[in-house]
Amino acid sequence: MASPLSATALLAALKAEGCQVVEYRDWRTHNRNHKGAWGPVHGVVIHHTVSSGEENSVALCYNGHASLPGPLCHTVGGKSGKLYMVGHGRANHAGSGDDDVLQAVINETALPADNEANTDGNRHFYGIEIVNLGNGKDQYPAVQYDAAVRWAAAICRAHGWNERSVIGHKEWQPGKIDPHGPVEGRGDFSMDRFRADVAERLKHPASWSADSKAPTTPATKPAQEDDVPHAISRSDSTDRNLVPGKWTTLPIDGVDLLTGATHYTATAYVQAVLPPGSTLQGRFYHYRSDGSRWAGPIVERIGTDGSSFPDFSNSGSVVPAEKVRLEVVYYPAKSDDKKSVTVTAAQLRGLYWK
Secondary structure (H helix, E strand, C coil): CECCCCHHHHHHHHHHCCCEEEECCCHHHCCCHHHCCCCCECEEEEEECCCCCHHHHHHHHHHEECCEECCCCCEEECCCCEEEECCCCCCCCCCEECHHHHHHHHHCCCCCCCCCCCEECCCCEEEEEECCCCCCCCCECHHHHHHHHHHHHHHHHHHCCCHHHEEEHHHHCCCCCCCCCEECCCEECCHHHHHHHHHHHHCCCCCECCCCCCECCCCCCCCCCCCCCEEEEEEECCCEEECCCCCEECCCCCCCCEECCCEEEEEEEEEEECCCCCEEEEEEEEECCCCCEEECCCEEEECCCCEECCEEEEEEECCCCCEEEEEEEEECCCCCCCCCEEEEEEEEEEEEEC
């Protein structure tokens, strides 16, 4: 279970992967969130646009049409290799699909046949529309295909997913055929081949190039940064008891989650059984060598039946002597309840710049 990347974190992840990204209009706030939640997210869906022309296709995916309002995806992959950001949030791209497919994506296992349309995919997936007529004759240039692979790999890398979190629209919703058509140098568009290409990228640093077998410089670097972002990926399965009402620093494979950075954006995921109505609050803080500290905003999550997976996010800048840590506090539903709760696992995912 994962919260969607912020617009800033998504953009940084794509640029770190070597993508040539174009920010289209007000994409950061363009979404269908008023129709329902976006998240938790579990994977990415690959589509084709059934259109031609880069400019026209981008406008179509941003605006949508009379029967299906935009955005129709989060990113449009042009034949030029450029990736156009057209939305951030819920988008009309995946529609209703098979719940068994969703579970396989969550488990990162082989996909079953998509024979039902009973689950909201717009809530749980990122989507890219690759410009192509979808008639089986229109070719995907190699540079366009590579950009789509990088797009999928960047999101998977940021979330700590593998290639099994990548599916085609035709694998999600019965009756769909996308992506479809010939790929330059690869034959027909195969999702198994696409996933294999994503897996190959994930074996290497984000800036790796399949052509040169060596790191490359991203097309665009983050503003005011001298280096590409580095991935944060840490996990910890140690049981930790939380005493009600007491802020507790929560280590995730070490107390200091990050040191020596100038800027970071990160999300911590915590697993615990929280009684219904109870709350778990969390915040990142910067610990300084003189013992003082700066604390970020508090995020509150409510307990429900069964296991809870609260998430806590923050972006910030730190000086070399500061250390980034996470602390949480548990409040039972009844004020006189003195029982502690146990955090059974925690993960940290994000990006940082040195």
